[in-house]
Amino acid sequence: MTSLVLLDHEDGQIKKAALSAVTAATRLGDVHVLVTGGHAVAQAAASIGGISKVLHATDPCYAHELAEPLAALIVSLAAGYDYILSSAGTLGKNVLPRVAALLDVQPIPDVICIVNANTFVRPIYAGNALATVQSRDKKKVLTVRSAAFDAAPFTGEAAVIEVAASVPESVVSTFIAIHLSVSERPDLETARVVVSGGRGLQSEEKFKILEPLADALGAAIGASRAAVDAGFVPNDYQIGQTGKIVAPELYLAFGISGAIQHLAGMKDSRVIVAVNKDPDAPIFQIADYAIEGDLFDVVPQLTKALV
Amino acid sequence: MKILVPVKRVVDYNIKPRVKTDGSGVETEGIKMSMNPFDEIAVEEAVRLKEKGVATEVVAVSIGVQQAQDTLRTAMAMGADRSILVLSEENLEPLGIAKLLKVLVAREKPGMVILGKQAIDDDMNATGQMLAGLLGWGQGTFAGKVDMVAGQVHVSREIDGGTQEISLRLPAVITADLRLNEPRYASLPNIMKARKKPLETLDVGSLGVDVASRLSIVSVTAPPSRSAGVRVGSVSELVEHLRYEQKVI
Numbered sequence: 001m002t003s004l005v006l007l008d009h010e011d012g013q014i015k016k017a018a019l020s021a022v023t024a025a026t027r028l029g030d031v032h033v034l035v036t037g038g039h040a041v042a043q044a045a046a047s048i049g050g051i052s053k054v055l056h057a058t059d060p061c062y063a064h065e066l067a068e069p070l071a072a073l074i075v076s077l078a079a080g081y082d083y084i085l086s087s088a089g090t091l092g093k094n095v096l097p098r099v100a101a102l103l104d105v106q107p108i109p110d111v112i113c114i115v116n117a118n119t120f121v122r123p124i125y126a127g128n129a130l131a132t133v134q135s136r137d138k139k140k141v142l143t144v145r146s147a148a149f150d151a152a153p154f155t156g157e158a159a160v161i162e163v164a165a166s167v168p169e170s171v172v173s174t175f176i177a178i179h180l181s182v183s184e185r186p187d188l189e190t191a192r193v194v195v196s197g198g199r200g201l202q203s204e205e206k207f208k209i210l211e212p213l214a215d216a217l218g219a220a221i222g223a224s225r226a227a228v229d230a231g232f233v234p235n236d237y238q239i240g241q242t243g244k245i246v247a248p249e250l251y252l253a254f255g256i257s258g259a260i261q262h263l264a265g266m267k268d269s270r271v272i273v274a275v276n277k278d279p280d281a282p283i284f285q286i287a288d289y290a291i292e293g294d295l296f297d298v299v300p301q302l303t304k305a306l307v
Numbered sequence: 308m309k310i311l312v313p314v315k316r317v318v319d320y321n322i323k324p325r326v327k328t329d330g331s332g333v334e335t336e337g338i339k340m341s342m343n344p345f346d347e348i349a350v351e352e353a354v355r356l357k358e359k360g361v362a363t364e365v366v367a368v369s370i371g372v373q374q375a376q377d378t379l380r381t382a383m384a385m386g387a388d389r390s391i392l393v394l395s396e397e398n399l400e401p402l403g404i405a406k407l408l409k410v411l412v413a414r415e416k417p418g419m420v421i422l423g424k425q426a427i428d429d430d431m432n433a434t435g436q437m438l439a440g441l442l443g444w445g446q447g448t449f450a451g452k453v454d455m456v457a458g459q460v461h462v463s464r465e466i467d468g469g470t471q472e473i474s475l476r477l478p479a480v481i482t483a484d485l486r487l488n489e490p491r492y493a494s495l496p497n498i499m500k501a502r503k504k505p506l507e508t509l510d511v512g513s514l515g516v517d518v519a520s521r522l523s524i525v526s527v528t529a530p531p532s533r534s535a536g537v538r539v540g541s542v543s544e545l546v547e548h549l550r551y552e553q554k555v556i
Contacts, residue, residue: 010468064471066473067439067446067448068439068445068446071440089467090448090449090464090465090466090467091466091467093432093436093448093449094436094446094448094464095436096436097401097432097433097434097436097437097440098436098437098439098440098446099440100402100433100437100440101402101405101436101437101438101440101441102440102441104402105402105521106400106401106402106520106521106522107431107437108522109431109432109433110430115525119525123430123530124428124429124430124527125318125324125427125428125430126324126427126430127530128324128333128529128530129326129333129527129528129529129530130527130528130529130530131524131526131527132524132525132526132527132528133522133523133524133525134522134523134525135522136520136521136522136523137521170443171476172443172444172445172475172476172479173445173446173447173473173474173475174473174474174475175471175472175473176461176472176473176474177471177472178466178468178469178472179470179471180468180469181468189467193555193556217556225485228486229486234469235451235465235469235470235484235486236465236466236467236468236469241427241430242345242424242425242484242485249555250549250553260323261320267530267533270553270555271549271553271555272533272536273545273549284535284538285534285535286533286534286535287535287536288536288537288553289536289537289539289545289548290535290536290537290538290539291538291539291540291541291542291545298542301542302542302545302546305542305543305546306546306556
């Protein structure tokens with residue numbers, strides 16, 4: 001059994017979530033990876049442990065990872081593979097369902113456990129239920145939750161092979177621009193500690209009170225949907241059913257009431273701390289440590305206690 | 308231009324789902340059902356495009372049980388002009404849904420299909436991408452902003468690291484993310500008007516599509532539950548717990 005893993009990368013770095021997808025693929029047999037981008041990314045891919053081949057798509061049509069050409073490429077390579085995987089990030093979720101449709105396969109998103117070669121566990125209903133599903137498709141197309149699999153180490157020396165562009169479909173999409181949030185902080189999805197804020201932060205200005213605390217903890221900063229909708233922080237901060245799924249060692253929730261959609265994105269964290277004025281906030285029902293109080297008092301105190 | 312908007316009837320987003328005791332699925336009997344919230348956003352966007360004069364007609368489609376009529380009436384109360392219900396007693400997977408939608412697209416010839424990025428029941432996030440693939444159309448997934456520019460549709464997409472802007476030739480498929488718009492509430496007069504709008508019912512078998520499931524459900528279980536921990540009275544107490552008991556800081 002051989003898998004092809006589509007790697008996501010940013011700023012020339014392979015994302016940790018992609019390394020988790022590689023780990024999942026190694027449980028299914030031999031692993032090849034497909035990577036777009038420059039030479040440095042391909043070289044980094046070659047050093048991932050447990051893989052035997054890197055396919056490097058160098059044609060400029062793949063530079064912006066548009067779904068249409070990338071899916072066509074993967075379909076052209078698919079004959080040699082039993083599994084096609086990626087992390088469950090926005091790249092994989094954009095491209096792999098299209099691949100699956102073109103291969104006449106029902107994709108299996110957000111896999112958290114591989115039971116056997118054709119049986120997988122995935123959360124449904126915002127993680128309020130876990131479905132074990134068995135696929136009848138010959139080829140399987142999967143996306144993998146990064147929190148469920150360790151990242152593959154950089155201990156390998158695989159060969160890099162350039163792959164030519166597949167016969168292009170007519171060009172239906174064009175890249176215009178990308179706007180990436182610039183941050184010195186760790187990646188939200190793989191950070192060891194996450195400091196997260198909700199509507200209780202009140203404004204974009206006041207949300208910044210979390211920054212010194214995050215600095216002191218070496219933490220990533222996240223937010224609830226309410227905080228993102230209110231414009232306190234950009235959309236890529238959102239944690240929840242439809243945002244990012246995190247499972248850090250320590251999750252600190254400030255001014256977040258705990259809608260089930262938010263809990264879906266963080267309830268697998270090892271230790272959860274919640275600070276909220278409302279004694280009945282649902283987040284207290286899953287928090288290991290709860291402080292009922294004003295976050296604008298608690299955050300500076302906590303920051304001071306840590307530096 | 309016509310816009311096709313597929314909508315799904317799901318367990319209302321305010322209801323905490325309960326796993327059936329026999330492990331076969333999630334309880335839906337006697338539970339409040341509503342339009343998938345992302346599909347509401349899709350309907351709203353299509354109606355706004357009509358209000359701007361970009362679209363001439365908005366057609367809502369649902370594939371499911373008879374009661375999905377209610378979901379279609381909601382879409383029409385929000386401003387869709389007419390509806391198609393494809394009756395299916397079986398719970399279909401995105402692959403089957405995408406194939407059925409492809410048949411409807413061939414019949415209706417829309418310039419755009421707008422749908423929610425994912426349904427909040429199976430959380431698949433796949434139907435739009437699969438439909439675009441089957442049609443060979445461009446796809447603007449996780450759309451946070453949609454604009455018509457010189458005959459093409461510009462989509463601002465919410466991606467992991469920020470946003471990406473792309474331009475698509477029409478026809479195209481767009482999947483709606485949370486912040487694309489804030490859906491309107493249907494007014495009472497519009498709800499009344501929607502009752503008179505045309506709703507066509509087709510049997511799934513009449514469309515000549517193989518919709519057999521590819522995945523079988525082995526079991527559906529409740530996730531391991533977390534229980535409430537301790538209330539701590541002060542920050543110093545919290546720090547002690549985190550430092551000495553949990554050793555996380």
